[in-house]
Amino acid sequence: MQPQPVLHTTIEALPVSIYPSNAEVGQAAAAEAAAFLKQTIQECGHANLILATGNSQLSFLENLRQSAEIDWSKVNIFHMDEYVDLPPNHPASFPLFLQRHFLDHLDPPAGAFFPVPGQSSGDTDTLQACRDYEALLRTYPADLCALGIGENGHLAFNDPPFANFNDPVWVKIVKLDEASRRQQTGEGHFPDLDSVPTHAITLTIPALLASRKVLAIVPEARKAAAVHCSLNGPLTPDCPGSILRQTPHAHLFLDRDSAALAFPAISGMWTRRFAWRKT
Numbered sequence: 001m002q003p004q005p006v007l008h009t010t011i012e013a014l015p016v017s018i019y020p021s022n023a024e025v026g027q028a029a030a031a032e033a034a035a036f037l038k039q040t041i042q043e044c045g046h047a048n049l050i051l052a053t054g055n056s057q058l059s060f061l062e063n064l065r066q067s068a069e070i071d072w073s074k075v076n077i078f079h080m081d082e083y084v085d086l087p088p089n090h091p092a093s094f095p096l097f098l099q100r101h102f103l104d105h106l107d108p109p110a111g112a113f114f115p116v117p118g119q120s121s122g123d124t125d126t127l128q129a130c131r132d133y134e135a136l137l138r139t140y141p142a143d144l145c146a147l148g149i150g151e152n153g154h155l156a157f158n159d160p161p162f163a164n165f166n167d168p169v170w171v172k173i174v175k176l177d178e179a180s181r182r183q184q185t186g187e188g189h190f191p192d193l194d195s196v197p198t199h200a201i202t203l204t205i206p207a208l209l210a211s212r213k214v215l216a217i218v219p220e221a222r223k224a225a226a227v228h229c230s231l232n233g234p235l236t237p238d239c240p241g242s243i244l245r246q247t248p249h250a251h252l253f254l255d256r257d258s259a260a261l262a263f264p265a266i267s268g269m270w271t272r273r274f275a276w277r278k279t
Contacts, residue, residue, distance in 0.1 A: 003028050006256075007266055011231050013248040018259045018266060022219040026059025029217045029253045033060075033146060034067040036213055040143045041074050046111065050078045050145040050203070050211060051102065052156070053094040055187045057148055058101060060217045064146075065105040073108040076140050080147065080156035080208070082118035083197040084126055084173065092189035093118070114140075116171075116201055130171040130201055137170055137207060145211035149218045151186075152179035153226045153239035157202035163240035170207035175199055186222070205243060214250035216241075221257035228261035 003024035005017040019025045040047040051061070082094050089096065095115035103113055114136050117129045153160055159177035181196040190196045208214070218227055230241030231252075244250050259266055 002031050007259075007263065011252075012245040014231075014245045014250055014252055016231070016252045016254065018254045018256065018263060020256055022056075022059050022255050022257075025217060025219045025253045025255045026061075026063045029060050029146070029215050030063030030067065032251065033064055033144060033215055034069045036144055037075060038069045040212075041071060044143075046074045046076065047143045048076045048078070048140045050080060050142050050147075050208065051098060052080055052147045052217070053097045054148055056220050056223065057146070057217060059219070060146065061098075061102045065102050071108070072106040072110050075110055076112045076114065077103070077110050078114050078137065078140075078142065079116055081200050081202040082116040084118055084199040084201060086118050086197055088118075092184065116203075118201060126173055126201065130169070130173060133201070133203075134170040134207070137203070137210075142211035144213050144215070145208050146215045146217060147208060149216060149223060149226050149230060149241040149244075150180060151183045151222055151226055152177055153229055153241045154180060155205055155208060155240045155243070157200045158205050158240050160238045160240060161236075163205060163237040165205055165237065165240075165243050167204035167206050170204055170210075171201060172204060173199055174202050205240065209243070209247055209250075212249065214244075214247060216244055216250055216252040218252065218258050219255040221260065223258040224261045227254060227258050231262045 003019055005019055007018040009016050019028055037047045079094055079098055086093055103110060116133060147155060157174050157176060159180050176198055181193055184190050184196050185193055226241060229239040230244060233239050233242060235242045244252060
């Protein structure tokens with residue numbers, strides 16, 4: 001039995017569903033993703049999927065990898081970003097994260113996995129890596145993109161205020177905002193800020209939103225301010241997640257913690273219920 005949202009609403013063009021817990025967000029988003037991938041395979045014979053990494057995605061990835069509906073041999077998998085010059089076996093490597101938390105669990109294995117290449121011997125190689133990955137994305141147009149919103153409102157590594165809603169390229173090198181780098185230490189991927197790389201390769205916002213369907217999976221209290229800004233602030237690169245409000249083929253999944261600032265009435269309802277149960 002699938003979890004039911006405590007609230008489903010639409011903010012401008014964006015459907016928003018709020019669930020009681022992170023676990024239920026992961027279960028509900030995975031069910032929608034699985035149904036869409038299954039339908040795409042039935043209609044097209046294959047599907048192309050872009051996945052996010054990070055701790056907030058773990059519940060979703062765990063539920064999606066367990067789906068018996070999907071013939072994974074017919075799914076090609078991409079992801080969104082990778083640090084420049086991070087060794088591929090580094091614990092914070094995003095391809096390694098997907099390998100450990102998703103790819104190694106698929107039965108049958110994915111049709112293909114295309115990792116964002118981060119290592120290089122110089123800027124020329126890195127620029128060519130961006131061009132090559134963009135060519136792959138255009139050769140295998142994405143059907144589904146499952147992304148998150150960063151603590152500073154970023155989508156992939158499109159950080160404020162330099163995110164570009166109309167970026168002319170699909171993959172590029174970026175200098176990381178300090179807030180993004182601090183998020184990585186906060187999630188335990190690096191021991192301190194100085195250990196976090198300063199640059200990364202990222203899919204741009206047009207590349208992410210070119211997917212036929214976008215699921216934004218954003219649980220946890222640490223995302224509450226970014227969610228509030230994305231839904232209630234101005235449409236601006238200062239909060240890249242705000243562009244989702246103009247993305248009707250997207251669906252935003254929140255839990256009670258990440259929705260607390262954007263939907264204070266819902267948060268108050270949970271507080272009153274908890275207080276009533278304690279008396």
